[in-house]
Every structure is written in C-alpha cells, then in structure tokens.
Amino acid sequence: MSQRVLASLLVAAALTGAIACGKKGPPLAPLRPVPDVPTTVTASRFGPDVHLRFVVPAQNVGVAGQVEIDRVEIYAASVAAGAPAPPNREFLTPKFLVGTVDVRPPDAPGKPLVDPAVETRPAPGEPATFVEPLTTEMLNPPVAPPPAGAPIVPGAAPALPPAAATPPAAYATRIYSVRGVTSRGRPGNPSPRITVPLVDPPPPPAAVTVDFTASDFVVSWIPPVAEMDGAALLFNLYRAEAPSTALTPAPVATPTADVPGVEFGTERCFAVRSVLRVAAIAVESEASAPVCVTPRDVFPPAAPTGLTGVASPGGIAIIWDPNAEADLAGYLVLRGEAAGDTLQLLTPEPILETSYRDTTVTPGVRYVYVVVAVDRATPPNRSAHSTRVEVTAAQ
Numbered sequence: 429m430s431q432r433v434l435a436s437l438l439v440a441a442a443l444t445g446a447i448a449c450g451k452k453g454p455p456l457a458p459l460r461p462v463p464d465v466p467t468t469v470t471a472s473r474f475g476p477d478v479h480l481r482f483v484v485p486a487q488n489v490g491v492a493g494q495v496e497i498d499r500v501e502i503y504a505a506s507v508a509a510g511a512p513a514p515p516n517r518e519f520l521t522p523k524f525l526v527g528t529v530d531v532r533p534p535d536a537p538g539k540p541l542v543d544p545a546v547e548t549r550p551a552p553g554e555p556a557t558f559v560e561p562l563t564t565e566m567l568n569p570p571v572a573p574p575p576a577g578a579p580i581v582p583g584a585a586p587a588l589p590p591a592a593a594t595p596p597a598a599y600a601t602r603i604y605s606v607r608g609v610t611s612r613g614r615p616g617n618p619s620p621r622i623t624v625p626l627v628d629p630p631p632p633p634a635a636v637t638v639d640f641t642a643s644d645f646v647v648s649w650i651p652p653v654a655e656m657d658g659a660a661l662l663f664n665l666y667r668a669e670a671p672s673t674a675l676t677p678a679p680v681a682t683p684t685a686d687v688p689g690v691e692f693g694t695e696r697c698f699a700v701r702s703v704l705r706v707a708a709i710a711v712e713s714e715a716s717a718p719v720c721v722t723p724r725d726v727f728p729p730a731a732p733t734g735l736t737g738v739a740s741p742g743g744i745a746i747i748w749d750p751n752a753e754a755d756l757a758g759y760l761v762l763r764g765e766a767a768g769d770t771l772q773l774l775t776p777e778p779i780l781e782t783s784y785r786d787t788t789v790t791p792g793v794r795y796v797y798v799v800v801a802v803d804r805a806t807p808p809n810r811s812a813h814s815t816r817v818e819v820t821a822a823q
Contacts, residue, residue, distance in 0.1 A: 463608030
C-alpha cells in the first residue's frame with residue numbers, strides 16, 4: 429500500500445471517529461443495576477424514639493427488570509444548633525450508618541420463597557419502618573469548633589463555618605437519609621434528607637377515660653398544658669397494642685375523640701400522646717397510661733311503631749311495623765283492660781312476627797295493648813313500650 433493511500437485511510441478514520449464522538453444519543457444504561465431512590469420518606473418522634481418510614485425501591489435506576497436490592501441502609505447524624513450538616517461525601521460513610529432494613533427477595537412466579545406468616549422483611553415497593561432510640565449523646569451533639577485561626581473570646585459562642593446550603597436550625601437536629609444497596613454492596617442514590625428536631629417532647633395527657641356508645645368508643649383526657657414553646661399542643665390517639673399507628677386521621681385539638689368499631693365483650697385499650705409540631709415534624713410525648721374497657725350491650729332497641737288493632741269474632745288482631753336492629757330477638761306483646769288494669773305479658777318468649785292474634789278476650793270488654801322489642805344481649809335489653817292501642821272485643 430502506497431504512503432498516499434495509507435494517509436487517506438488514516439484521515440478518513442479520524443474524520444469518522446470525530447463525527448461519532450460528536451454525535452448525541454440517549455444515555456447508556458448502567459452496566460451494573462442499582463436500586464432507585466426510596467420514596468415517601470417521613471419521620472416522627474415518639475418520646476425518646478424516632479420512627480423513620482419509607483417505601484422500599486421497586487425498580488432500578490434506568491434499567492428495566494427485577495430490582496437489584498438486598499437492603500436499605502439508614503444514615504443519621506446529630507447536628508448542634510446553628511451548625512451546618514455534614515455533606516454527603518462525609519455523611520454517607522460507615523461513620524454515620526446507624527442501621528439497615530433487610531429486603532425480602534421477590535417471589536418466583538407461582539412459588540413463594542418464604543412463608544408470609546413468619547416473614548417480617550418488607551418486599552420491594554412495600555412500606556418499611558426503622559426505629560432509632562435517641563441516646564443522651566445523640567440528643568446533645570457537641571458544638572462545632574471555630575474555623576482555624578479564628579480568635580476565641582472567653583464566654584462567647586465559638587464562631588461557625590460559612591453557612592450551609594440549608595440554613596442551620598436554631599435547635600439541635602438529627603438528620604436522616606436512606607438508600608438501597610445491592611447484594612454486592614453497590615449503593616443507589618440516597619433519599620432527600622429528613623431533619624428531626626431534638627427539642628424536648630411535650631408531657632403526656634392525664635386522666636384518660638374511655639366510654640362507649642352502641643357503635644363508637646369515646647376517649648377523653650386532660651391536656652397537660654395549653655401550649656408549649658408558643659405552639660398549641662395537639663393530640664394523637666392510639667390503641668395501646670399498636671403504639672405507633674394513630675387512630676386519629678390527623679392530630680386533634682380537642683381533648684376528646686370518637687373511635688368506631690365497638691365489639692361487645694371484646695376489650696380495647698387506648699393511650700394518648702401530646703403532639704408538638706416543629707418545622708413540619710411531629711414531636712410526640714410518651715404515651716399516657718393505657719386505659720382499657722370491655723363494652724357491654726346495654727342499648728335497648730327502639731320502641732315498635734305503627735301499632736294498630738282490629739276486633740273480629742273470636743279475637744283481636746294487632747299489627748306493627750318491623751324494627752331495623754341487626755341484633756333483634758323479637759317482640760313481646762302485653763295486654764291490660766282499658767279501665768287501668770296492670771299490663772300482663774301475652775307472649776312468654778319473644779316472637780319474630782310483626783302481628784299477634786289474641787284469642788283469650790271476653791266479648792264486649794275493652795282492652796289496651798302495647799308491644800316491646802327485645803335484643804339478643806345477655807341479659808336482653810328491652811325497648812320502651814310502643815304507643816298504646818285500645819280495642820273492644822267483638823260481641
């Protein structure tokens with residue numbers, strides 16, 4: 429090959445390479461999949477504990493197919509009042525790793541890998557909760573040292589480094605971030621940070637009482653104080669056996685709350701926490717002492733209505749409108765003479781029909797009838813009397 433031809437080929441190759449390098453196209457997917465960012469990250473304080481909630485990533489970053497995830501790592505750091513938070517290059521290191529949540533591997537089609545009755549690990553796409561007890565050291569982070577070369581004035585607060593991107597808080601805080609990690613240790617991108625204030629939680633409510641109606645529990649309490657640090661206190665209601673899942677859709681301002689779901693004969697226990705809102709984070713008190721109640725059915729049915737009577741040879745027929753109670757056992761029919769005789773029971777046991785024919789009447793005598801509804805409680809509850817109806821027996 430001549431030198432001229434070789435030079436031409438080299439020039440063409442160079443031009444082709446230049447054109448290819450300058451061509452823009454869609455970004456290439458990563459060769460090693462990593463989990464996407466955990467979503468719906470929230471935090472609340474319950475007395476000395478922080479409850480961090482999030483949804484486990486269900487997909488990879490830019491790669492279709494089954495998500496590559498083995499666990500979710502939780503990072504946390506306490507930051508003194510007025511001090512900047514550490515940057516991610518320092519924060520997302522083993523120094524600040526406070527815990528992990530193992531992720532259940534996806535089930536094979538038609539063949540579950542684990543017994544759901546004993547499995548506690550969340551699967552991809554499921555919510556998860558991490559609880560961190562706050563120690564004295566976490567609640568009282570050291571104040572940041574002054575920058576090198578800055579003079580220290582006795583009795584004065586140390587100078588702080590330049591302000592961070594997020595303005596430092598006026599109180600100590602604990603920051604959190606979570607990220608998914610593959611079985612080979614490859615981390616995904618971290619979630620946005622959640623900042624939890626390390627202020628003193630409010631005191632719990634006192635004198636909690638529980639009453640009930642036929643359908644609802646009525647829980648009442650005495651607020652500890654009207655407000656704290658200038659902010660009004662709110663309250664959350666819990667079942668004592670589920671102390672982190674509020675029964676109230678949102679914290680309430682009034683010292684009472686109704687809870688549906690009364691089951692007669694089944695004990696229910698409740699506790700209440702005071703809630704202080706600090707920078708959109710709920711700081712809740714310790715739970716009040718639990719108060720338990722076992723509801724009894726002491727609620728009688730409604731009195732029957734629409735009572736009418738008709739005399740005919742050989743007896744008097746009375747009819748009435750049916751009651752709507754689900755636990756209705758039937759009706760009792762009572763009779764007396766219209767002159768003021770004491771009402772006597774005609775039906776020793778409740779009847780299910782909404783009519784009754786009295787064949788024990790004396791012709792020409794005027795009688796008065798009432799009907800009472802009875803439920804299936806133990807002992808049974810009886811309604812008030814229906815309105816009276818008076819009928820004269822046929823001659």
